[in-house]
Amino acid sequence: MPELALVNGKIVPLDQARVPIEDRGYQFGDAIYDVIDSYAGKLFCLDLHLDRMERSMKALSFPPIPREKIRGYIVELFEKAGIAKAGIYVQISRGVAPRNHGFPRDAQPQIIMTIRSSSGLPLELTEHGVKMITVPDLRWGRCDIKTVQLLPNVLAKQQALNAGAFDAIFIAEDGVVREATSSNLFIAKNGVLFTHPLTQNILPGISRRMVLAMCEESGIEIVESFFDVGRMLDADEVFVTGTITDILGVVEIDGKPIGEGTVGPICRRLNRSLVERAENSPCP
Amino acid sequence: MPELALVNGKIVPLDQARVPIEDRGYQFGDAIYDVIDSYAGKLFCLDLHLDRMERSMKALSFPPIPREKIRGYIVELFEKAGIAKAGIYVQISRGVAPRNHGFPRDAQPQIIMTIRSSSGLPLELTEHGVKMITVPDLRWGRCDIKTVQLLPNVLAKQQALNAGAFDAIFIAEDGVVREATSSNLFIAKNGVLFTHPLTQNILPGISRRMVLAMCEESGIEIVESFFDVGRMLDADEVFVTGTITDILGVVEIDGKPIGEGTVGPICRRLNRSLVERAENSPCP
Secondary structure, rough: OOOOEEOOEEEEEEHEEEEEEEEEEHHHHOEEEEEEEEEEOEEEHHHHHHHHHHHHHHOOOOOOOOHHHHHHHEEEEEEEEHOOOEEEEEEEOOHHHHHOOOOOOOOOOOEEEEEEOOOOOHHHHHHEEEEEEEOEEEEEEOOOOOEEEOHHHHHHHHHHHHHHOOOEEEEEOOOOOEOOOOOEEEEEEEEEEEEOOOOOOOOHHHHHHHHHHHHHHOOOOOOEEEEEEHHHHHHOOEEEEEOOOOEEEEEOOOEEOOOOOOOOOHHHHHHHHHHHHHOOOOOO | OOEEEEEEEEEHHHHHHHEEEOOOHHHHHHHHEEEEEEEEEEEEEEHHHHHHHHHHHHHOOOOOOOOHHHHHHHHHHEEEEEEEEEEEEEEEEEEEEEOOOOOOOOOOOOEEEEEOOOOOOOOOHEEEHHHHHHEOOOOOOHHHHHOOHHHHHHHHHHHHHHHHOOOOEEEEOOOEEEOOOOEEEEEEEEEEEEEEEEOOOOOHHHHHHHHHHHHHHHHHEEEEEEEEEHHHHHHHHHEEEOOOOOOEEEEEEEEEEEOOOOOOHHHHHHHEEEHHHHHHHOOO
């Protein structure tokens, strides 16, 4: 089955899918997105992703779109593609209109989707962990909305790749550790986990939420609080969470090893739970 | 003549111009843009705009594009459209590739343009000035690069429109006045002009540069320095400058009148000079 796309309900081969050049997603980044993975032929936590899309669109004052319409498109595309382990990318823009900053009066939101096989990360990375670098957080002030304002993430990711690292961690001007370019970040110290609280400066990740739920279930203490680079480097474990990365150990940051320089036991345990959950159980 | 677009060199009716959904401009805002106006059948300061596009692309590490290729496209589109007073929008993205944050290896930058009649602002606005509001500057940290990371500008502009104002002025966290959503800002006090210095937080406007040049020629003292909201509200005059707005008086901010609440003499004089220059003389 070739890679497919959906454009406002119409399914076409991905390489033929196009949008008008005056789509506001293209000229203003005036669009939200989300990424949904499937495990063993089932879409994982679709409702949580639909919730987040609704929240993102509301934050940008998009005209409301019936939730069932978006769900229907996703399910139709997923079924048509017939890929058991798929990654579905959904992007919704404010619409198509002659270029003016203010909201267009009569534009209809544009819904596009793509579906591909999602091989996930190479096992070697999950097994041995990854290196990261820190970079100043130059992103805009509403990273809690999942929009395509992603150029600073692109530049930071590339800076990491150029440095031989896997990804970059955004550090606020006051030294607070925020998150990586497409994942939330956790540290562990003496058996307790810490992660940045939900503010306007980080994404409310669905995998982040699952880690919180799994910790509660299994009695791992977890604290949502700010911490700086020094505390991160001094942690026993650092890991990041995201739809694509699952739970990924970070074993070196800015050239300094974290803990023993290997993927730690809490990271391993949580990742096993997450994958099991994704394959067997409903969303937390 | 209908409105036209150019897509990688091919000229088509604007409403038929399309880009692939995996253009990085669409999914990451990984694109630069510029807007060029014509006056009396001549493109104004084309070379300054080409300079800025080159600078923007270099800042994002785009593969280099020959300057004469971009110039050729612009001139061809302008001649084909035959619009004496035209606005040409140029956007160049990093290219089309499967969605991954890092730079794609073999993608070719995509060049799109649109051309339309540019009526400029209604004379009434130039004559009587406009109202503005102030908003926190939530934009990313590289507003000196002219990219399509424009969602915060969109939201601020709409907030202004909702408040019955023309536009919004971005204020930094420390109270410094930066610029409006698509124009640079100047204040006048006791015959001296002040404007925000060129940093990573404002756009190096071409009209801004012209104001500096015109002031030097005509002996108006102008200082590039930071000022806060209090000094702006206490100014004799406030005006903004941009390719589309030219030089536009601001007569009220957050409901408070500026000076006499009318367009001031320095603003009027500079705007006359700018329009004369645009119609008759080469770029400063």
